[in-house]
Amino acid sequence: MLDNEFHISKDARASLVSLVCPKFAEHSTEKDTMRSLMELRELLNTLGIENGEQYVQNRKSVDPATILGSGKIKEIADQAKEEGSSLLVFDCELTSSQIRNIKNLTGLSVVDRCHVILEIFSQHARTKEAKIQIEISRLQYLLPRLSGFWTHLSRQKGGIGVRGGEGEQQIELDRRIVRERIEFFKKELDEVRKSREQQKKKRQNKAVTAALVGYTNAGKSSVMNRLCGVEVLEENKLFATLDSTYRMLNPDTKPPMILIDTVGFISNLPNTLIDGFKTTLESAIEADLLIIVCDISDPNYKKHLEVTQQVLSELGVENKEQMIVFNKKDLHPDPLGQKIILRTNPDSFLVSTYNEEDMVNLKASIINHFLDKQEHYDLFVPYEAGEAHSKVVSKTNVLATHTHERGIFYRVRVPKFIFNPLDLNKYILAPEDPLIEEFINE
Numbered sequence: 001m002l003d004n005e006f007h008i009s010k011d012a013r014a015s016l017v018s019l020v021c022p023k024f025a026e027h028s029t030e031k032d033t034m035r036s037l038m039e040l041r042e043l044l045n046t047l048g049i050e051n052g053e054q055y056v057q058n059r060k061s062v063d064p065a066t067i068l069g070s071g072k073i074k075e076i077a078d079q080a081k082e083e084g085s086s087l088l089v090f091d092c093e094l095t096s097s098q099i100r101n102i103k104n105l106t107g108l109s110v111v112d113r114c115h116v117i118l119e120i121f122s123q124h125a126r127t128k129e130a131k132i133q134i135e136i137s138r139l140q141y142l143l144p145r146l147s148g149f150w151t152h153l154s155r156q157k158g159g160i161g162v163r164g165g166e167g168e169q170q171i172e173l174d175r176r177i178v179r180e181r182i183e184f185f186k187k188e189l190d191e192v193r194k195s196r197e198q199q200k201k202k203r204q205n206k207a208v209t210a211a212l213v214g215y216t217n218a219g220k221s222s223v224m225n226r227l228c229g230v231e232v233l234e235e236n237k238l239f240a241t242l243d244s245t246y247r248m249l250n251p252d253t254k255p256p257m258i259l260i261d262t263v264g265f266i267s268n269l270p271n272t273l274i275d276g277f278k279t280t281l282e283s284a285i286e287a288d289l290l291i292i293v294c295d296i297s298d299p300n301y302k303k304h305l306e307v308t309q310q311v312l313s314e315l316g317v318e319n320k321e322q323m324i325v326f327n328k329k330d331l332h333p334d335p336l337g338q339k340i341i342l343r344t345n346p347d348s349f350l351v352s353t354y355n356e357e358d359m360v361n362l363k364a365s366i367i368n369h370f371l372d373k374q375e376h377y378d379l380f381v382p383y384e385a386g387e388a389h390s391k392v393v394s395k396t397n398v399l400a401t402h403t404h405e406r407g408i409f410y411r412v413r414v415p416k417f418i419f420n421p422l423d424l425n426k427y428i429l430a431p432e433d434p435l436i437e438e439f440i441n442e
């Protein structure tokens with residue numbers, strides 16, 4: 001059930017296939033396998049594909065030709081056909097020859113977890129950059145697997161009975177077309193990036209940014225909507241958000257504070273996608289603060305945090321300042337467990353996006369986090385320095401002012417990178433200046 005562009009058809013009914021094998025990462029115990037299968041079901045639901053039975057085999061080692069033993073595969077195929085499935089979805093990555101072997105054994109369409117994730121990304125991308133980036137990732141994923149899909153394609157095109165040689169030629173042709181398309185999209189991407197770089201430069205040093213990151217469906221977009229009073233798409237679906245969205249968190253501070261909503265993470269994210277998504281996550285790489293949102297009501301929340309840290313370290317930002325927001329506390333009615341979680345995770349908050357007070361407090365904490373990082377300056381600006389007064393008022397956070405017969409005393413808070421170019425250094429009062437004492441004690 002793949003179309004000519006190798007998209008998975010929504011009309012397909014899918015049967016899920018997996019294994020428990022001590023030597024296979026993420027599938028070494030029954031618990032791991034089941035957790036991952038649950039997630040695969042969610043992924044298929046997100047695609048709108050009906051999912052049927054799941055079939056799991058316990059194995060000492062992986063069969064290199066067909067992952068599970070060929071006898072078991074045939075048995076699964078018979079049952080899958082009986083339940084009306086036309087698609088086998090393997091909850092692991094399959095090579096081209098594995099896809100081909102399993103397809104030849106079963107006569108069913110065969111896709112893997114990576115293909116499903118790519119399909120969702122492909123459907124949910126909104127901006128031009130994300131669309132191009134995902135198409136490149138999808139084509140790069142397809143390229144080495146074309147021969148695996150090909151018998152299927154030939155059948156779809158009414159090509160039953162094509163001779164082996166003809167098939168090989170066709171695959172070569174397909175590969176060339178795909179390679180050319182990858183090149184084409186890469187050039188397009190370069191163009192789009194150039195204009196984004198320009199926008200980035202405009203933004204730089206004009207605002208401080210915090211990026212909401214974390215596992216898919218944790219509630220990142222909901223936090224963004226509540227804190228910034230906007231309406232970004234929030235949905236009970238995996239990967240509802242694919243493009244970074246920037247929204248003003250607080251326009252009244254100097255510089256203004258901006259919150260960024262980003263694409264969610266997931267375990268077993270294929271490498272081709274991580275590379276592709278570095279672009280989408282660049283906003284997180286550039287952000288001054290990472291706010292990790294975690295769904296505390298999910299029994300696998302620890303695993304989700306682990307995956308999040310893993311992806312962050314793959315992006316090279318694991319040492320950036322972090323804050324953890326444990327969300328959906330309304331679905332986790334265990335006060336003792338909540339206390340333990342907060343104590344074991346410093347710099348963390350427990351919230352529900354449905355709770356207004358929680359959102360007010362969280363917003364204040366984020367704003368204070370930035371303000372606390374700013375430098376304090378005590379300035380004395382003579383009345384005649386008209387422009388300096390307007391710079392102080394418009395570019396810094398004024399904490400206190402006192403008028404004097406010769407000028408105005410200002411106690412301000414502002415990041416160094418904003419203060420230095422303002423050329424106000426000459427008005428800074430030395431800490432021992434008696435004027436400070438006079439004003440502060442007033």
Ligand SMILES: Nc1nc2c(ncn2[C@@H]2O[C@H](COP(=O)(O)OP(=O)(O)OP(=O)(O)O)[C@@H](O)[C@H]2O)c(=O)[nH]1
Pocket residue numbers: 215216217218219220221222223233234235236237238239240241242262263264265327328329330331351352353354
């Ligand atoms: N019960 C409960 N549900 C919540 C809470 N916060 C968010 N949700 C729900 O969780 C689902 C996912 O929320 P999103 O904000 O779309 O999650 P996300 O992290 O942006 O997800 P992706 O964009 O897919 O990565 C939605 O159905 C929200 O309504 C909460 O505090 N409590």
Ligand SMILES: [Mg+2]
Pocket residue numbers: 220221222233234240241261262
């Ligand atoms: Mg989202």
